[in-house]
Amino acid sequence: MSVIRRTISTPILLTLILIAIALIAVAAGSRPFNQTVIDIFLRVILVVGLYIFIGNSGVMSFGHIGFTCLGAYAAAWLTMPPMMKQTLLPGLPDWLMNTQLPYWAGAIFAALWAALWAALFGKILMRLSGIAASIATFAMLAMINTVYSNWESVTAATSSVVGIPIIRSIWPYLIAAIIAVIVAWLHAISRAGLALRAARDEPTAAAASGVDIPKQRLIAFILSGAVMGMGGALFAHSIGVVTPDTFYLTLTFTTLSMLVVGGIGSLSGAVLGVVILSSLIQALRWLEAGVTIGTTTIAIPNGLQEIALGIVMILILIRRPAGIMANSELRWPLSNPENVSLKNPGENPGNKPTQQGVSK
Amino acid sequence: MQTLFDALSLGSLYALGALGIALIFGVMRLVNFAHGDVISFSIFALLWPSTDAVAIVFAGELPWFVLIPFVLAMGAGLSVVSEIIVFRRFRRANPATMMIASFALGFVIRYFLLMLFSSRPKSISLLPALSQPVEILGARIPLLQVITIAATIAILFALTAFLKRTRFGLEMRAAAENFTMARMLGVRANRVIMGAFALSGALAAAIGLILAAQTGTVDIQMGASVMLMAFIATVIGGLGSLPGAVLAGFLLGAASVVMQTVLPIDARPFRDAFVYGAVIMVLIFRPQGLIAARGTKERV
Numbered sequence: 001m002s003v004i005r006r007t008i009s010t011p012i013l014l015t016l017i018l019i020a021i022a023l024i025a026v027a028a029g030s031r032p033f034n035q036t037v038i039d040i041f042l043r044v045i046l047v048v049g050l051y052i053f054i055g056n057s058g059v060m061s062f063g064h065i066g067f068t069c070l071g072a073y074a075a076a077w078l079t080m081p082p083m084m085k086q087t088l089l090p091g092l093p094d095w096l097m098n099t100q101l102p103y104w105a106g107a108i109f110a111a112l113w114a115a116l117w118a119a120l121f122g123k124i125l126m127r128l129s130g131i132a133a134s135i136a137t138f139a140m141l142a143m144i145n146t147v148y149s150n151w152e153s154v155t156a157a158t159s160s161v162v163g164i165p166i167i168r169s170i171w172p173y174l175i176a177a178i179i180a181v182i183v184a185w186l187h188a189i190s191r192a193g194l195a196l197r198a199a200r201d202e203p204t205a206a207a208a209s210g211v212d213i214p215k216q217r218l219i220a221f222i223l224s225g226a227v228m229g230m231g232g233a234l235f236a237h238s239i240g241v242v243t244p245d246t247f248y249l250t251l252t253f254t255t256l257s258m259l260v261v262g263g264i265g266s267l268s269g270a271v272l273g274v275v276i277l278s279s280l281i282q283a284l285r286w287l288e289a290g291v292t293i294g295t296t297t298i299a300i301p302n303g304l305q306e307i308a309l310g311i312v313m314i315l316i317l318i319r320r321p322a323g324i325m326a327n328s329e330l331r332w333p334l335s336n337p338e339n340v341s342l343k344n345p346g347e348n349p350g351n352k353p354t355q356q357g358v359s360k
Numbered sequence: 361m362q363t364l365f366d367a368l369s370l371g372s373l374y375a376l377g378a379l380g381i382a383l384i385f386g387v388m389r390l391v392n393f394a395h396g397d398v399i400s401f402s403i404f405a406l407l408w409p410s411t412d413a414v415a416i417v418f419a420g421e422l423p424w425f426v427l428i429p430f431v432l433a434m435g436a437g438l439s440v441v442s443e444i445i446v447f448r449r450f451r452r453a454n455p456a457t458m459m460i461a462s463f464a465l466g467f468v469i470r471y472f473l474l475m476l477f478s479s480r481p482k483s484i485s486l487l488p489a490l491s492q493p494v495e496i497l498g499a500r501i502p503l504l505q506v507i508t509i510a511a512t513i514a515i516l517f518a519l520t521a522f523l524k525r526t527r528f529g530l531e532m533r534a535a536a537e538n539f540t541m542a543r544m545l546g547v548r549a550n551r552v553i554m555g556a557f558a559l560s561g562a563l564a565a566a567i568g569l570i571l572a573a574q575t576g577t578v579d580i581q582m583g584a585s586v587m588l589m590a591f592i593a594t595v596i597g598g599l600g601s602l603p604g605a606v607l608a609g610f611l612l613g614a615a616s617v618v619m620q621t622v623l624p625i626d627a628r629p630f631r632d633a634f635v636y637g638a639v640i641m642v643l644i645f646r647p648q649g650l651i652a653a654r655g656t657k658e659r660v
Contacts, residue, residue, distance in 0.1 A: 060456055124644065131391070131455075132647040135595040139636035139643075142588075146636070150629035249584075253463050260460040303475035310468035314446055317461050321453035 003189050009332035011185040014271045015178050018044065021275070022174045034170060036282055038238050041173035042231060043274045046255045047262070048180040049227035051270035053220045054259065056193055058200035059129060062252055063121075063137030066144035067225040069247035070117055071110035071232025073148065076161050076242055078106040084163035091153020103167055107176070107233035114229020115222050122221035126214045129203075141252065148244040158244060166240040176234055180227050184267050192219045261316050263323030268330040276324065277313070284308055362501065363621055369505040371613025372512035373567055377590025378597060378605035379519070380563040386536030386600040387556045388451070390458045394442060394466035395564055396587030397473075400580055402435035402565035403572045404473050407482070431569050432562045438469075439561025440554055447557075448550075473580050481579035484572060508570050515566065516606060519559070523602070528555060536600055596642045598649025608650055612639075 018041070025037035050064050077085070077092060078101045085097055101109070125136050148155045155161070167173075187193045196216040199206040207213055236242050262273020284305040300308075316324065377395070384392045406427075446465050450458045493500040523529035534542040535552045543549050567586055572578050593612050597604030615638055619631050627634075642650070 060459070124640065128643055128647050130647075131595060131599055132643045132649075135592055136640050136643045138588075139592065139639045142636045143633045146630055146633040253467075257460050257464065260456055264456055301475065303471050306471035307468050307475070310464040310471070313464040314461050314468075317453070317457050317464075318449045321450065321457045323457075 007185070007189055007329075010268060010329045011181050013330045013332060014181050014268060017271065017275065018174060018177050018181070022170055025170055034168070035238075036278075037170055038173050040274060040278045041170070041177040042235050042238060043255065043258060043278060044177040044271055045173075045180045045231035045234065046228060046251075047258045047270045047274050048177075048184050048267065049224045049231055050255055050259050051264075051267055052184050052187055052224035052227060053217075055265050055267070055270065056188065056196045056200065056220050057217050058265075059217065060131075060134040060256075061137040062134055062256070063139075063141040063144075064224060064228050065247050065252040065255065066141040067114040067118055067228035068232035068235065068251070069144055069148060069244060071107075071114045071229030072236040072242045072247060073155060073161070073232075074110035074113040074229070075103070075106045075233035075236045076164050077154075078109055079103055079165055079237075080161075080163050088156050088161055088163070089154055091151075103165060103233075103237050104172070107230050107237075110233035111226040111230040114232065115226035118222045118225025119218070122218045122225070126217040126221060129213075141248070145244050145248050155244065160241045160243045162241050164236050164240045164242065167234075167237045173234055173238070176230060180230070181267065181271065183223065183227060184270075187220065187223055188267060192216055196220055257313060260323055261313055263320075263325030263327065265327040266323070266325040266329055268328075269323050269325030272324060272330075277309070280312060281305070281309060363617055365501045365505050365509070367614040367617040368610070369508045369613075370617055371610035372508050373570060373586055373609075374589045374593050374613050375606045375609030376512060376515065376563050376567050376570075377586050378593035378609040379516075379602060380560040380567075381587075381590055381594045382597070382600060382602050382605035383532075383556045383560045383563075385594065386602070387532065387539065387553050388447070388458075389455055390447060390450075390462060391455065391591070392560070393459060393463040393587075393591075394469060395560070395590070396583030396585075397466040397469040398435055398438055398442075398561055398564040399568045399571070399583030399586065400473060400578075401438050401469055402431050402561070403568035403578050403582075404477060404580075405434040406431065407477065407484070407578070428569065432565045435561040435563075435565025435568065436558040437561070439557040439564070443554055443557040447553075470580055477580070479580055481577045483577050504570075504573055508574075511566070511570075515563070519602075528552075532556060592639055596639060596646075596649055598651045601649060601651045604649050604651030611650075 021037055021040060025034050028034075046065075046068060049067075050061070053059070053064065054061055077089070077096055078099060080088075081100060082098055085092055121140050125133060125140065128136050149158050151157065188197075195206065195211045196219075198209070199211050199213045199216060203213065232247065235246075258273040258277050259270055260273070261277060262271070263269025284300070287300045288305050320326065377399075381392055381395055384390050384395075442465055446461060447458070450461055453461075494503050494506060523533055531542065531547045531552050532555060534545070535547055535549070539549070542552075564583070568583070571582055571586065575582075589612055590609065593608040594605045595608075596612075597606070597608030612635070615635050616631065619634050620628065623631060623634065646652075
């Protein structure tokens with residue numbers, strides 16, 4: 001299996017980066033910083049989930065946070081104590097009302113639940129491509145949000161669902177993030193991933209060579225839906241509260257920005273985009289709280305954090321329109337010219353580097 | 361009758377928004393997510409920076425014939441400035457990068473407003489004379505709705521005349537159809553793009569004015585919801601097609617209002633879900649939009 005040998009350095013390096021971040025959190029030992037690191041891992045899961053579909057298919061999707069919403073509520077339904085469910089969510093069916101699963105089992109079912117809906121929606125949506133597909137996925141997100149914001153008896157409408165067990169340890173999040181990276185990598189080097197990237201770069205040639213484009217897109221859509229669902233479940237466990245609006249436009253754009261800034265067609269880009277932008281956000285937050293140098297405290301005014309973030313994102317995109325990693329992956333050893341020239345895992349070294357594949 | 365006017369005035373808003381987005385998309389394939397924030401900005405330009413709940417109006421005291429051009433100019437100005445500072449550097453970037461850049465720009469504008477004005481909605485009485493109802497064919501319609509519809513129709517006619525009769529309009533249409541070809545034939549790219557941004561910004565400001573006058577409040581998020589619908593209207597109308605954008609805007613407005621009255625009471629909270637479902641259906645049967653623009657078809 002030479003494809004595995006040639007590309008395995010990418011997931012290993014990314015895993016090491018994630019473990020390093022976790023170790024920093026352990027070494028720092030402060031509770032707020034712990035939460036920051038958990039947030040980073042959650043975003044890694046979500047952005048890698050986005051990458052599985054957007055990166056490989058080249059179709060921009062605004063709808064994936066909808067699956068996160070489905071996953072988060074599924075986790076709430078499955079892991080909340082039955083007593084709380086009776087008062088908050090009286091409309092749940094009896095069998096669901098009386099189950100209370102441990103968080104990891106809840107996350108697995110949440111992933112499956114999200115994947116099921118991804119399959120249903122994907123079956124219809126994957127026939128579209130380009131900007132029409134993007135808008136259709138956005139319409140899907142809006143539909144999910146509308147339903148969850150109004151279905152009082154099972155989602156408590158727009159008020160928050162509380163009582164989801166909170167997991168404060170960073171390890172489950174680390175493991176889930178690593179699982180997401182490995183799933184993304186396995187899909188990228190699989191037959192389906194290759195076919196999908198071929199369809200992204202040269203749709204006509206791929207279709208002529210027997211690639212069933214809607215089918216390959218559907219596979220990636222379901223897989224990324226599952227990852228997003230898992231991320232949603234863990235998201236719910238990290239804060240203990242879910243509302244439909246947590247999983248709407250703001251989160252959609254935050255995660256998409258991280259993917260694009262990192263490099264839309266690269267798994268390493270997805271992870272690094274999260275790490276870089278999250279560190280930036282954290283640094284700006286510290287600045288906002290005030291940094292003491294000697295006797296003077298320097299603090300930037302409130303609200304400047306977001307403005308600075310936006311400006312930095314624009315600057316990064318001006319310098320590197322294809323994202324920080326462009327289409328390349330982190331590899332080991334970095335000095336090997338043949339490996340460096342690989343633009344995507346599993347592609348022939350002789351291939352011409354392809355430009356970004358988001359269809360017009 | 362009331363329903364008809366509701367549908368028309370809501371549709372007018374969406375149509376104006378969709379036009380603003382379609383104009384820019386036409387010339388530079390940019391899906392401008394900052395449009396909603398231009399809407400908010402141009403109306404906040406009327407207010408003095410403060411965090412109080414009641415807006416301190418400084419330019420709002422002006423008579424309407426100064427006030428309206430002032431707001432339109434603010435929108436157009438911001439839009440042109442954003443083109444010069446930001447979007448000019450993305451001429452050769454792919455659409456996804458431009459889209460995220462426009463989103464980041466909108467983010468900057470929104471938090472800039474937030475810093476100056478806080479996130480609380482502010483009450484503002486803008487052109488209060490317009491909220492009185494008038495009687496048309498036995499239905500009491502707020503005068504503002506009538507003016508909204510009339511103004512939209514006037515804007516549409518003016519814009520059509522501009523695009524069809526003036527040299528600049530001709531250049532813009534040529535650029536929308538085939539940008540490279542238009543440049544080779546002597547159309548100045550930057551001028552056309554700046555013109556498109558100015559028009560789009562002015563349209564955004566018009567929406568801001570109508571919204572502020574309708575609701576009597578201004579808040580930072582007010583542009584966002586109109587922009588989303590406008591964005592959808594642009595796509596189902598056929599990206600880059602101006603008549604398509606207008607038609608789809610009115611259709612969306614009509615669909616929202618009609619579903620509100622037709623759906624059974626239990627399903628009414630889910631109205632938007634039905635509207636979005638309809639959007640997906642339209643896209644599946646006509647992925648290139650209701651009126652497909654030339655030059656945007658996928659070549660497969």
